Amino acid sequence: MLEVLDQARLLVVTGKGGTGKTTVAAGLAVAAAGRGRRVLVAEVEGRQGLAGLFGRRVLEHSEMRVAEGVNGLAIDPDESLREYLARYGFAPLARLLSWANLNRFITAAAPGLGDVLLVGKVWEAATREARPGLAAYDLVVLDAPPTGRVVPFLRAPETVAELARVGPIRHQADRVRDLLDDPGRTAVLLTCLPEELPVTETLEGVAALREAGLPVAGVIANRVTGDRLGGRAGRLAALARDPAPLAAAAAAAGAGLDGEALARLVGEARDRQRQVARERRLLKELRAGLDGLPTVELPFLTGGVGGPGEVRALAAHLVPPEEATARDDRPPARRAAGAGSGGG
């Protein structure tokens, strides 16, 4: 995962709903900033999912600093349309008709135009130059629509361009495609959970993205249950049958645990072990299906409270703290590594 964090210009984060796509996108942005890159993290679905992760109520349709080295942006379809119309000289028209009517006209006349504008905005940020030869951002992280919709979303410029063979849409579609299809600049990551249906859907999603010619760079297995009892499953099974040694240990330490309490503790631990074993099996299936595509595991963190602490913790898992400060070979605009560390 480190390679794409350091090298990609655009990280597209998708995944089945409920797999922590938005939180992982925020974590990737903070991790990349911790490695000295100037990062923009953007969402496009109007959900305001990123705001809370950076301790804010809302993000705006304009870029604002949300963490050390990270700007945040909630791309708004309506605002994007306004900008688009203004750019092509239709501002007076927009004033003449009610906005709702105008919007309905355009989105119905060219379905998919909304996605075109959202993708266009992402493309603009990823290719913008602060001054000639210097990119405004080293990396744009896109919290993209979920797996089922991501291909039509990313390919919207192409789709609409098929209808509109002339004009600015066609022109922009070509440039967007150049960026999205370039594995040297763009990397698509999928979030997944160690559960049966998400694993299946991730494999389907990878196949669909590849078929569309989009550069899939890896899968992030999120919320993997920690295995602190590793290697002691046999002992637990023995203690479940005969708890006497555990009772003796408890008594010797003065722990005040009766047989019922000990049985519950052992039962909980064995449930956990079964969970761990099941996740292992599913992650193995995932890896087998991915056929060499990199996977990264992130731990289950206290049940998805969702806030800056969780984002920092995920970033720390994406880039272990000792590696966050290891890079000193980037001269321009290198930031302190502080944002990427910290426990959560």
Added chain:
Amino acid sequence: MSPRAAGTAAGAAVVSGPGSPLAELARSARIVVCCGSGGVGKTSTAAAVALWAAEAGRRTCVLTIDPARRLAQALGLDLLSNAPVPVRAKGLPARGPGSLDAMMLDMRRTFDEVIERYARDDEQADRILANRFYQRLSSTLAGTQEYMAMEKLYELHESQRYDLLVVDTPPTRSALDFLDAPDNLNELLDARAFRLLIAPAQRIGRGYLRGLNLATTAMTKMVRRVTGSELLAEVGEFFAAFEGMYDGFKERAGLVYDQLRHPSTAFVVVATPDGAALREAAYFAGRLAADRMPLGALVVNRIHQAEPVPRVPAAARRRLAAGGADGRLLADLLELHDGLEALAEAEQRRVRDLLATVPNLGVVQVPLLADDVHDLGGLRRLGEHLFA
């Protein structure tokens, strides 16, 4: 054990009163609509409710519009079609009068069927179906997919083939766009404005202001400039072909909407105790209340539970950790338990916070199950918790 039983260690589990609120719905409702964000077990919940009702003797059909074919997996089916098919598996069809069918909605096919139903003749239907603008419209206009699911639901409801229909909505906020979709679609298809757009000079009626005339002329220019002129020609052909179909369409949309609001329909919001999923659940509940749709119950899947264990003082824990292998193991077990307890408490707090915002909502909590639900056995086990 069920989290709905009293006195779990996590303390103050939210209890829904005697009997699951879902049992009443599955016995008496005609339509159950499951909504919620992705990955919360919505499809499994819908299928488990349908299976329970079928086994309780009702003729039941479960519909999904989810493109990932998850219901197909959950039901052990390879393929679902745009018509209900009997679920064939061990123990099914059920003994007695009950039965279980399943279908996956082919949204585009449903839209085509609607066009075929309201077209004057085959020629009109063919012209519309072949139109490129129609083809875009039928697959991309926001809420169309959701609305078509409701259209299919209504069609099955009208057929009276089933006592209960259970429908699984797509895993997004836009799942409830179908509440707006009849309006959006009607406005679009009514489309006086569109006719203006296509032929501004000829079609302007008495009531239109000169300003609008100018605006639409400019609009036409803009749309041509932005999209190319071929599209506009397609749009024109579409509306010409659609002439006369509008009234039937509008009436139908009204009937669908009325049925959704009818007391024999129940919406079930599905969530997990995860913060984001519960926020989405609150959004859905609020949205349904605003449209005065009948909200039936909240299902919270994958609840963590910790059973009560006496508190062990820190000194004893240190002695355990410093002791033999079993002592160290026990110290780890205690730590694991503490984590589980904290998680269970946090989850209950979040569920209570949500319920405080939605008065009188029955809630069913389902513990984290040991296995993924991917067959009828799994659905029955889930059903035991849903209907306990």
